[in-house]
Amino acid sequence: MSKEFKPTTWAAIHNATLPAEGAGNQTFDNRILAGAVLGVPAFITYSLGLGAWSFLFLTVLLFLPILACTLYLFSRFAPRYRNHIPLPGKPIESYLTFHDAELRAKYHGRNKIPMETFFEAYFVGKVDFNGDPLEIMELRHDWAAFQFTYGQFKFFLTQWLPETFWHSREQDENQVRDHYDRGNDFYEAFLGPLMVYTSGIISDPTKRETLEELQENKMELICEKLHMKEGDKHLDIGCGWGTLVAYAAKHYNTQSTGVTLARNQVAFGDKRIEEWGVKGKANLLCMDYRDIPKGQKYDKISAVEMAEHVGIRRFQTFLQEIRELLEDDGLFYMQVAGLRATWQYEDFIWGLFMARYIFPGADASTPLYWYLRQLETAGFEIHNVDTVGVHYSATLERWYENWMKNKGAMTEKYGSKLVRIWEIFLSWSVITSRQGSATCFQIVANKNRNSFDRAALICNRTNPRAWKSKRG
Structure with a gap:
């Protein structure tokens, strides 16, 4: 039985108000990823009657798309690791005000907004915090979803990876x-x-x-x-x-x-x-x-x-x-x-x-x-x-x-x-x-x-x- 969480009161730092644990490597299964990376090309190869070289080609070709899909699904549906700190369970409107009609229609009540979707909208004024940004960010587990988005995968593949390999x-x-x-x-x-x-x-x-x-x-x-x-x-x-x-x-x-x-x-x-x-x-x-x-x-x-x-x-x-x-x-x-x-x-x-x-x-x-x-x-x-x-x-x-x-x-x-x-x-x-x-x-x-x-x-x-x- 874990000890009950007690908020800290250190004068030197900004103390956490909701230090909830999120999903991550504790709930990620490498066997499922390996099965998908190898299984999908194997299924296509078998279904089309292709040879071993085709299987290897498809494995390389499909690796990044399969990795992206697997990470997206795990990040969206994996449960939080350790629920020892309960979430307040408030509607998203308690934390954020949406100025964009499309976002307001999609994210309301207990519908959490993906973090990347949120900050991209925040940058251009489509959404605002209901209070001090740091205080609302401390409560982010109650209103934000930490799932990967298309924009993040696009940035990773088209900018981060090339810059990492090149780095001139x-x-x-x-x-x-x-x-x-x-x-x-x-x-x-x-x-x-x-x-x-x-x-x-x-x-x-x-x-x-x-x-x-x-x-x-x-x-x-x-x-x-x-x-x-x-x-x-x-x-x-x-x-x-x-x-x-x-x-x-x-x-x-x-x-x-x-x-x-x-x-x-x-x-x-x-x-x-x-x-x-x-x-x-x-x-x-x-x-x-x-x-x-x-x-x-x-x-x-x-x-x-x-x-x-x-x-x-x-x-x-x-x-x-x-x-x-x-x-x-x-x-x-x-x-x-x-x-x-x-x-x-x-x-x-x-x-x-x-x-x-x-x-x-x-x-x-x-x-x-x-x-x-x-x-x-x-x-x-x-x-x-x-x-x-x-x-x-x-x-x-x-x-x-x-x-x-x-x-x-x-x-x-x-x-x-x-x-x-x-x-x-x-x-x-x-x-x-x-x-x-x-x-x-x-x-x-x-x-x-x-x-x-x-x-x-x-x-x-x-x-x-x-x-x-x-x-x-």
């Missing part, structure tokens, strides 16, 4: 500049003055820390995990607006270099470097990470939520290039978005939304085991791993609050559709990162050499006594 330099450049050169005011509207587009860190779950405190906690933690010290040559790949580069140079007296493809980020970061008085110690370069000069070696290398954009196909090459840039006694810090292996259909639907509207090309978000295997294959030894998804949820909530405060100004400049897309992104991501659908891993690694001084790493956050001794 030109594609990366176009996607990054289209996204990050949109306008610094757009990002400042939710990121705040520090302009850090990665997860912050909670220092105390019983305290309500500001966004700036969360981000400063994170930057200090990165520097400490990397054992930064005066004079260290530090490279930050995918540095964004250069905040970590400037922070390390200011507080740890490092020689820090940041690399980004976005011109706006370099211009903004250069001003910050000057304002913080670290010109000469901090430097930003507008270039592709592939073009980082190979002759230079670095004591510390960081890649904070950048590696996802490298792509699965090129990930191993990327890690090997980092290994060549790293000194033999150096440390590599990789903070990277991840997904859980025990998936639910909501996880995939959220992921496809993110790939289409928020981070196109970021196809390397995977479960933890894949990252660790890639690092070890590239010749790294894993020193430390932390999962910080709930910290990301707290960060996203602050971003959401900032965005809603600046909604009017952003709508006036960028239009209603983009503002609504960001509302869904931020509110939904507060939830997915808190519940484990999506998460973030902090990984510290070193070259796996016999001569590496592993004892020097005993002074870390898992050993408070040694840590206190190291810090004085």
